[in-house]
Amino acid sequence: MINFTSEFNTLNYIIKNSRRILLVPHSRPDGDAIGSVSALKEYLQSLEKTADIACFDPLPDYLKSIIPFEFEYPDHLDLKSYDAVIASDSVERGFDKIKPRLSKNQATVLIDHHPDITICGDVKIIDPKSSSACEIIYDYLEFNKVKITKNLATFLMIGLSSDTGNFQHSNTTVRVMEIASNLIKSGASLSKIINAGFANKKISTLKLWGKAFEKARINTKNNMIITVITQEDIAQCGASIEDIAEVSSILNTVPGTNFSLVLSQRDNKTIKGSLRSEEYKGTNVSDIAHQFGGGGHKLASGFEIKGKIVETGKGWKVV
Numbered sequence: 001m002i003n004f005t006s007e008f009n010t011l012n013y014i015i016k017n018s019r020r021i022l023l024v025p026h027s028r029p030d031g032d033a034i035g036s037v038s039a040l041k042e043y044l045q046s047l048e049k050t051a052d053i054a055c056f057d058p059l060p061d062y063l064k065s066i067i068p069f070e071f072e073y074p075d076h077l078d079l080k081s082y083d084a085v086i087a088s089d090s091v092e093r094g095f096d097k098i099k100p101r102l103s104k105n106q107a108t109v110l111i112d113h114h115p116d117i118t119i120c121g122d123v124k125i126i127d128p129k130s131s132s133a134c135e136i137i138y139d140y141l142e143f144n145k146v147k148i149t150k151n152l153a154t155f156l157m158i159g160l161s162s163d164t165g166n167f168q169h170s171n172t173t174v175r176v177m178e179i180a181s182n183l184i185k186s187g188a189s190l191s192k193i194i195n196a197g198f199a200n201k202k203i204s205t206l207k208l209w210g211k212a213f214e215k216a217r218i219n220t221k222n223n224m225i226i227t228v229i230t231q232e233d234i235a236q237c238g239a240s241i242e243d244i245a246e247v248s249s250i251l252n253t254v255p256g257t258n259f260s261l262v263l264s265q266r267d268n269k270t271i272k273g274s275l276r277s278e279e280y281k282g283t284n285v286s287d288i289a290h291q292f293g294g295g296g297h298k299l300a301s302g303f304e305i306k307g308k309i310v311e312t313g314k315g316w317k318v319v
Helices: 005-016 031-046 095-103 132-142 150-163 172-184 190-199 203-215 232-237 247-251 285-291
Strands: 020-024 050-054 082-087 107-112 123-126 217-219 222-230 260-268 270-276 300-306 309-312 315-318
Touching: 005 107, 005 123, 005 132, 020 031, 031 050, 031 082, 031 132, 031 150, 082 095, 107 132, 107 203, 132 150, 132 172, 150 172, 150 190, 203 222, 203 247, 222 247, 247 260, 247 270, 260 285, 270 285, 285 300
Parallel strands: 020 050, 020 082, 082 107, 107 123, 222 260
Antiparallel strands: 217 222, 260 270, 270 300, 309 315
8 A cells, every 4th residue: 555644644734724625536437436526525524614526427326325415517516616626536537627627726636546647636646556546535534533434434335345346356455355344344334335236237227238248259369258339229228328337347257258348339429448357367458448548457447439339240340
């Protein structure tokens, strides 16, 4: 774990001298992005600070029963009215669009566990060895000897469980399990979180997964398992983009594969690629993502390219 004593102290100074603070997760927020900004909002409110969450996408339905906060569309907020801005988790997918609209006198803080962060901030708290942004925020709260309430524990557990695949991925370290144990002791219900985020699936989600699994193919040259999800697939199933998130992780469990790739059409001109692998498979998917202008961890990475997925008699192609 990186020693962030200096950065944590600077963040304390910024919070102490700020009345209004804006929190920014990444677009199409996942459990870690949601959990991290929710934990920060809960903490800041305990200090009697005003904290708003700005996101280009709404809070996903599956977490609305657990997260009591609203996600505000950035255009609906006076972004320059905040004294400080804290961007959490994969800050180059959301904060990059907000930062140019901020004023120079607003303090900016970046909290992330993804490598290859090129965007600038006044304070950068980035540790690629951490399992999640929530792990870093837990360390920050522990540094300040903050009592972990039931709400804080729940929000942090959402991020911790999300980015470790319910503690199945290789980033589930001894430290992660220690934190998870402490969060459960503080009142986090792991079963409730797993049921909301993973087990409680709508029929539309399952239908979309079925289409994705039916299309899956293995490339015997590199043992890659790949599938595609088109806009038509999503519409036919009555599903949403949120329902795509776990497909790459599930495909990665297929025996004899080195990594999984899911290509999903996000709009008429944008395709997102999601890559997953495991330590024992010996494939660094971050290297693959970099070839397409993306990035991430060696076992979980992604990229976006311009184009449209077209299905042919021989498979798929990008045009």
